[in-house]
Every structure is written in structure tokens, then in C-alpha cells.
Amino acid sequence: MTTTTNWNWPSRVLATAGLALVPWIFALAWVAGEHPVAWIGLDVMEATGLIGTGLLLARCDPRRVAVAPATAVLLTVDAWFDVLTADPGTVLTAILMATCLELPLAVLCTAVARDALRALPRQVRNQLPGRRAGAGRR
Numbered sequence: 001m002t003t004t005t006n007w008n009w010p011s012r013v014l015a016t017a018g019l020a021l022v023p024w025i026f027a028l029a030w031v032a033g034e035h036p037v038a039w040i041g042l043d044v045m046e047a048t049g050l051i052g053t054g055l056l057l058a059r060c061d062p063r064r065v066a067v068a069p070a071t072a073v074l075l076t077v078d079a080w081f082d083v084l085t086a087d088p089g090t091v092l093t094a095i096l097m098a099t100c101l102e103l104p105l106a107v108l109c110t111a112v113a114r115d116a117l118r119a120l121p122r123q124v125r126n127q128l129p130g131r132r133a134g135a136g137r138r
Contacts (some may be wrong), residue, residue, distance in 0.1 A: 005058045010108055015054030017105055021047035046074050050105065057112055065116040072109035075102045 007015075025043045032039050049071030056064035079098035086094035 003059055006060065007058050010112060011054045011058035013054070014050050014057065014105070014108065014112075017101075018047045018050030018052075018054060021050070042074065042078055046071065046078060049074055049109075053109055053112060057116075060119075062116060062120060065113055065120065068109040068113035068116065072106040072113070075106040075109065079103055079106070 021043055025040055025047065028040055028043060029036065049067060053064055053068045053071050055061075056067055079102035082094045082102070083091065083098055
């Protein structure tokens with residue numbers, strides 16, 4: 001079985017961001033303050049989600065419809081807690097990271113999920129929970 005891989009810019013951005021988190025995770029293991037296992041675990045899940053979404057997008061795999069929104073939620077939650085738990089001297093850094101990295105990546109993951117959902121065959125979309133028969137016809 002041959003799998004075609006099309007590394008377009010969104011798939012490259014997502015996979016690269018996930019790979020870039022790996023050194024950060026190791027650095028965080030040395031300097032994490034309170035709840036290091038929680039922060040490291042969240043970043044590991046984010047890295048896995050970003051790499052997975054990028055790879056699934058590059059392969060046009062329909063499973064990205066599930067992985068991409070989960071990753072968007074993880075990134076949004078991380079941004080939220082980074083800002084809320086930042087020390088007074090690091091609040092600006094947390095806000096900048098949230099607005100320049102985490103939230104834009106979450107928006108990109110949401111767009112990937114939306115496009116993946118639209119790419120599903122109509123029959124599959126109509127079988128999704130919460131869909132009425134014939135809903136969404138255009």
C-alpha cells in the first residue's frame with residue numbers, strides 16, 4: 001500500500017511546531033515549577049497532536065477530523081492556563097506566547113478540522129450525531 005504525502009504549508013507548520021516542542025519539553029522538565037508532570041504532560045499531548053495533525057493533513061487522512069480539534073482545545077487550554085498562572089513578571093511573555101503561537105496554531109487546527117469535515121462524503125456527515133436527515137444540503 002502506497003501513501004501519498006503532500007506537505008503543504010499548513011501540514012509543515014503544524015508538524016514543525018510539534019517537533020519544536022520536543023526540546024522545550026526536556027527544558028521544562030528541568031525548570032518546571034509547580035505541577036511539572038501536568039505541564040510536561042500537556043506539552044507532550046500538544047506535540048503529539050500537532051505532529052499527528054500535520055501528518056494526517058499531509059496524507060489527506062480523514063482521521064484529522066478528530067485529531068485537529070482535540071489539538072486546538074489543548075492549545076487553547078494551555079494558552080489560558082499559561083496566562084492565568086504566570087508570575088507577575090512573566091505575564092506579558094505568556095500573553096505574547098498565547099497570541100503569537102498557541103492561539104494561531106489552535107485556529108489553524110480548527111480550520112483543518114472544518115475542511116476535513118467538509119471533505120467527508122455527505123452520507124458519512126449525515127450519520128454524525130446531532131445531524132438531521134437531509135441537513136446541510138447545498
